[in-house]
Amino acid sequence: MKIISMIPARYSASRFPGKLMQDLNGKTVILRTYEATKATNLFDDVFVVTDSEIIFNEITSHGGKAIMSIKEHECGSDRIAEAVENLDVDIVVNVQGDEPFTEVASLKKLIEVFKDDADKQIDLASLMVHITEEEEIKNPNTVKVIVDQNNFALYFSRSPIPFPRATDVGVKYFKHKGVYAFRKEALLDFYRLPMLPLEASEKIECIRYLEYGKRIKMVETNVQGVEIDTPEDLEKAKKLWK
Known part of the structure; x- marks a missing residue:
């Protein structure tokens, strides 16, 4: 099976606009998330899917892979679906862009579900x-x-x-x-x-x-994780990162 990770990333967020571009101890939240997802070594490829040139440039300027959405989308699943439509892939794992503390064991469990589902x-x-x-x-x-x-x-x-x-x-x-693994x-x-x-x-x-x-x-x-939805969440994440 070919397994990839997609990280949907909107720039505008109602509760905390621009949160993915906030500094998290020297790097932006979205770059931290992308690098942490890559570092799991669970995926054949990792992409950030975004409607924002700012986020697109942030990832690609650091050597990462990003895809610009063509259409407007209501939710992350729609954004990812548009991006994978023409990709050769079996399983797509959605990692939230505002969760930089990617937890390997949980992602591995999700992937195992499909390996056991003959x-x-x-x-x-x-x-x-x-x-x-x-x-x-x-x-x-x-x-x-x-x-x-x-x-x-x-x-x-x-x-x-x-x-x-x-x-x-x-x-x-x-x-x-909100972490999913989908059949394409x-x-x-x-x-x-x-x-x-x-x-x-x-x-x-x-x-x-x-x-x-x-x-x-x-x-x-058992892992709750840290979702960065507010400026207060960001401060918690900074302390945890240290």
């Missing part, structure tokens, strides 16, 4: 983290996922799922981490299929896969 029953795989704090469970910025007995996703929501009508039944809550065909299907009401309501792109009957294998990880 019958090609799995369309995509993604990560989830067990969460216990009530504030995080109720936070709409935290996307939750529920799974079946074989860890296939049943649904994603910004609401607490399941609803805790009974609190003594041993339910565990899982946060969805599933990714292109996503690109071509229109958004349906559940995705539009929740504003969670992976719901589209479920609405069209795709199978998403969830992989549990």
Whole structure:
């Protein structure tokens, strides 16, 4: 299998515009992410996919590979799908541009899902983290996922799922981490299929896969990571980097 990583990178971000070009201890956030992804040695190739000439030049001027998006896109999956449409590749791993602390073991687990799937029953795989704090469970910025007995996703929501009508039944809550591994065909299907009401309501792109009957294998990880969504997150990342 040919396995590549794609890092979708928008310059404008509603909560922290230009965050990917912020300095993280001597290098920009996006360059840190690109270099960390390359350093895993898990991929045949790594690309940053962007709508910004600033980000494109940042990566290519440091010897990296970047692709400029041709169209405007609503989400990272669309941006990646456009970029891989004409590439010879089997599996595409989406690494978030604002997560410079790339964690090798979790990415390796995602790739193993497809190596063990000889019958090609799995369309995509993604990560989830067990969460216990009530504030995080109720936070709409935290996307939750529920799974079946074989860890296939049943649904994603910004609401607490399941609803805790009974609190003594041993339910565990899982946060969805936006790191995906796709079969190329599933990714292109996503690109071509229109958004349906559940995705539009929740504003969670992976719901589209479920609405069209795709199978998403969830992989549990213990690593929360650091997502740089605010200036405060950036300061935390700087301390952690040291």
